[in-house]
Amino acid sequence: MDSQGQDERHLVWTVVGTGIGPLLLAATREGLVNVVFHATDRVRDRALSRLASRLGAGPVRAPGSPLLDEAVRQVGAYFTGARRDFALPLDWSLASGFSREVLRELARGVPYGSVVGYGDLARRVGRPDASQAVGVAMGSNPLPVVVPCHRVVGSDGGIGGFGGGLETKRRLLALEGVLPEPLF
Template identity: 40%
Template sequence: MTDLESRLNRLTTPDLKPPTFPDADVAYTLHDTPIGTLLLAIAGGRVVASSFGDEETMTTRLARAVSPRVLRQPRPLDDVRRQLDEYLAGSRHTFDLEVDLALATPFQRLVLNDLPDHTRYGATTTYGTVASDIDKPKAARAVGTALGANPVCVVLPCHRVVGANGALTGYAGGLEAKRFLLNLEAKG
């Protein structure tokens, strides 16, 4: 038997198992929901993304901000998907998930860290109120921009923030998604 035949024989041996890969530093999956497809990502047990952004853009951002070891591995996100599905079905009102704002700017972190304390399920607040709450009363537009780039949509409820007159304004998933979420919470 030649060396080549020997190597080929080892490749076709039934004892040979497919390679296994270690868990990623950042595991992600695409999750279809009633409000659109969300890219969900977790790193170190914390949610780092729940985003409407496209896959290539988001994974590149994750690789730069968190770790270059970003792999599509849905299993580590089972709990995130389950909680999201329960929320979107109306059977869950809060998330029991740790969040890491690695993809957020310092100003976004200020806005997003404050958000859950001032927006309860089924209620809304305004961009101006959020700006005042973070001691930046003239920064309503900047708050809107920060919320529009929320890397952890739905889990951090930026959809509960509306215009001063109550009008629905921008949302990363579109106004129909924002309307869906607010209507869902109004029923609950």
Template identity: 40%
Template structure:
């Protein structure tokens, strides 16, 4: 298959079937299930499980609690602001959370919390680029493209309890 051919496979995860999209060399997107069902692949894409061996190994390790940072090659396309936010998200440690406002401050846009939320929503690689680790300044669980139930599950998987989310200032938080 050529580099330009979009390939896909489904990955059965504890949060439902994830659609992995990419090329021979890198991951382009991860799509959460919708209402528990896998997102359908586009008709021109080609299913190729082997192209996603490394991604599937790392996802297995993450869901087994043995991987805290992904190293798979990926391709990101977005505005310069989105790219800066996504790079920042990759620095939030496993098992920690950060507020939208703090992410905005760290990317040089101290009043850009809402723009950070929009960049998070556009993140093509959730889990790999951990947008689930971003919460409201008051510790509230807000916004997530995969739905708040999946966000809660991912945070709990990383050792962040719902009680901690609603009470900022406890261990694991970086405001």
């Protein structure tokens, strides 16, 4: 098998249009490894360069990849309200230690249409004093939307921060019925 075939199996990507703008979806043999917001050409190229560096493989655009085709289908269904959770294999290699533990708990324990506080999520993973570290984990989430960091909010009732921008977080929470739809 040539090196391109090996790369294709190792790191494949596509961009999908959504109600919050284009998302870059990237996958390895193990599963979906990265979701990137606002995937304009420039953002996409930077993200793919970082991924190639971190994973040690050249990214290959992969129309027809079964995993990415399924991810595109599920993301599309989520944004139309026809899907509430994702059933995709995930490659956790871009998250480690405490961040990985927190993100896994978030993925399995905070369902569609609900929110959790940073401190509550810290308690769920047995580190009640680590709410700031939970915030760091949310900010470094390599799989936003699929691993729903938009569902983590401040204990004061504020929506907290968000790597995709606060307007994107508001729109995701509105999609899930947590916030009202913006008037305009």
